[in-house]
Amino acid sequence: MNNESEARPTERKENPRQFGTGLGLKIFYWFIRAGGQKPAYALLYVVVFYYLLFSPRARSSASHYISKRFPDASGAMGFMHTYRLILSLGRGLIDSAAVSIKGPSAMNATCPDKEALYELINEIQGQNKGDNKGIILLMSHAGCWQAAMSALDFIPVPLNMVMQIYQDHDNYLLLKEKSSNIKVIDSSGYLGGTIEIMNALARGEGVSVMGDRLFDTEKNGLEAEFLGAKARFPYSAFRIASATGAPVLVLFASKLKGVSYRVELSKVIRVPRGLGRKKEAYQPYLEDYIASLEQYCDRFPYQFFNFYNMWEL
């Protein structure tokens, strides 16, 4: 949620997600159409190597996370970890592209916590009869969000994804085209989309927000220890939870073998009502989320795709 209601960032940050543009993307699309994801994955090995070798900016943007996750790795080992991270990101992008080209069957997404999640949502909805509070799905830049959304299609209420449409336009178009149960709330709109978020929760709907990245214009950050050093995180999810009574469901998507993905419910964070505007009040809930994120980074070190320096305070 941005502080300046209609501010726009002046420049885009370096982002390896943007490495495939123009002709390169067309070639990947052609491989996917011709033979599915496997030949595209094979091509990726060469492309990522070339990309990392000749793009110091790409290495630099990945280094923020790599240097914290693998503090002892330097030189060739550091390059290898970066290579595996970008390779993993590339595979996810290929899977996303395959879904948009070939349909949902191009990806196999499951949620082992489906029953628990379903029961929890029913319980929340039941408890809140006449006083809907909705649910907040706290996601991270991990795994693949298309997989997460696909695995969560059993959720019996509409889901609202909070995103910056002008920065994430491709994903916005994909969502508009592919899903009727998912709506988009533009966080770069008036008051950071908070009015729409509040109204969606009041209707008893789900609102999906990212817990690990402050938007370019956002100043509502809290500092907390992450992978051994202080980093800045948004706390808007917890403040909205406190104002509305909506529980925060921490979810992570991870890529398994082949084209399989799994979405897990890590924990449910319940923030007491009425904590107010002092951001320090939200520190314990943020740290609870960060503990889950660290566990995720431990289990899936090459699936955390936050390519900016969140440790720069």
Place this chain on the structure above:
Amino acid sequence: MGSVIEFDRLKEQLKKVIVEELNLEDVDPGEIDDNAPLFGEGLELDSLDAVELVVQLQTHFGVEITSMEQAKPVFQSIETLARFIEENQG
């Protein structure tokens, strides 16, 4: 439409609710300018304060802000907010 006195009373009540519920330290409700912007300059509320404000408007005044289009003109100042409450209170 109520009398001028009632409307002034509503504005005072609104200022008090905002200062108390949003926990605005060092802000005296009596010193808030009726026409000063609520967000950005003026009272310097931010987007997350809007979350609290929406809840408090419902709790204390029984009015709902249902869309961004509606919020934009209403959230301009104490004056516009009070006008909205006056027109929409049950």
